[in-house]
Amino acid sequence: MRKEIRVCGFGGQGIVLAGMILGKAASVYSDYYSVQTQSYGPEARGGASRSEVIISDEPIAFPGVMEADILVAMSQPAFDKYTDDLKKDATIIVDPSLVIDTGKFDPIRIEFTALAEDLGRKIVANIIMLGSLTRLTSVVTEEAMQKAVFDSVPPRTIDLNKKALEVGFKAADDARAALTK
Amino acid sequence: MRKEIRVCGFGGQGIVLAGMILGKAASVYSDYYSVQTQSYGPEARGGASRSEVIISDEPIAFPGVMEADILVAMSQPAFDKYTDDLKKDATIIVDPSLVIDTGKFDPIRIEFTALAEDLGRKIVANIIMLGSLTRLTSVVTEEAMQKAVFDSVPPRTIDLNKKALEVGFKAADDARAALTK
Numbered sequence A, B: 001m002r003k004e005i006r007v008c009g010f011g012g013q014g015i016v017l018a019g020m021i022l023g024k025a026a027s028v029y030s031d032y033y034s035v036q037t038q039s040y041g042p043e044a045r046g047g048a049s050r051s052e053v054i055i056s057d058e059p060i061a062f063p064g065v066m067e068a069d070i071l072v073a074m075s076q077p078a079f080d081k082y083t084d085d086l087k088k089d090a091t092i093i094v095d096p097s098l099v100i101d102t103g104k105f106d107p108i109r110i111e112f113t114a115l116a117e118d119l120g121r122k123i124v125a126n127i128i129m130l131g132s133l134t135r136l137t138s139v140v141t142e143e144a145m146q147k148a149v150f151d152s153v154p155p156r157t158i159d160l161n162k163k164a165l166e167v168g169f170k171a172a173d174d175a176r177a178a179l180t181k
Helices: A015-027 A076-082 A112-118 A122-137 A142-152 A155-180 B015-027 B076-082 B112-118 B122-137 B142-152 B155-179
Strands: A002-010 A033-040 A048-056 A068-073 A086-094 B002-010 B033-040 B048-056 B068-073 B086-094
Touching: A002 A015, A002 A076, A015 A033, A015 A048, A015 A122, A015 A142, A015 B033, A033 B015, A048 A076, A068 A076, A068 A122, A086 A122, A112 A122, A112 A155, A122 A142, A122 A155, A142 A155, B002 B015, B002 B076, B015 B033, B015 B048, B015 B122, B015 B142, B048 B076, B068 B076, B068 B122, B086 B122, B112 B122, B112 B155, B122 B142, B122 B155, B142 B155
Parallel strands: A002 A068, A068 A086, B002 B068, B068 B086
Antiparallel strands: A002 A048, A033 A048, A033 B033, B002 B048, B033 B048
16 A cells, blocks of 8 residues: 655745645554655745645655645645646645545535634634545544644644634535535 | 665664664755664664664665764663674774773774763754764764754754864774874
């Protein structure tokens, strides 16, 4: 088993923290190996942010994404750039307020940013995203994800982040229900 | 140019943050590409922490460490584990309170933890380490490192972190002076 997950968007969305939490959920709170990577290049100076997580049941020799199993795009440039190297049956998730043009793809659309604003804290869009990602892909268990989130955020924000995860779970259910209609 | 830097120790020492700051210093505040990686495996559950940074003047195809140019070890198990895959002329830096047995190696010894305690905040040992690493290796400029640190810590801690960097610079000078005696 090897799963390659790429989360991308722009700075300030908590993309890197989201990757770190996912990596922790997979390894510290599950039984997998994981590697979590941020790359910075000229695009970082333009505000792009990208985090990659590899999850495997054995030690990971190549820590980079070859063909992503899961792509989460939180900006249009990120979506445009990273839909090139996807597995055929990859799960693609976007925030439709930020990724308007999805070209030939028909991704799962969840309003992470708007849902976070409904909670009064735009900053938890990344945690809502992790909730939806977990429920949609089962790449880690919801329990492991919850533990990893609680372990990674300031203690006084745990209630908020618990709510954010639950909003993410529910949004995933709603998105799936819409797909099967 | 490709430099591979591995920083390792145990959880709570700010190893991962240190790697992220170094990656930022190299790319956002210099003109390099950089990739920063955390790996988690069974050892993460035992409290080990490891962060790897690759810095290059061209896009980085393989984001892992093959043979480290620079190793910073902040725990004995980390030192024992990672001195296997070093370049021949690698720079090795340890906190001698935490790495007692250096075997056949004669690393540069700097009391990062004790120096941080002198500042009243053990938590800045990682920033002192970055100061020393920068002055000893010039892998990034001191200006780029300073910007990356200030950009990565809570604003109210900037004075403390500025001091920590300066302590790290000076400790590097002292260590170098001791070597040439």
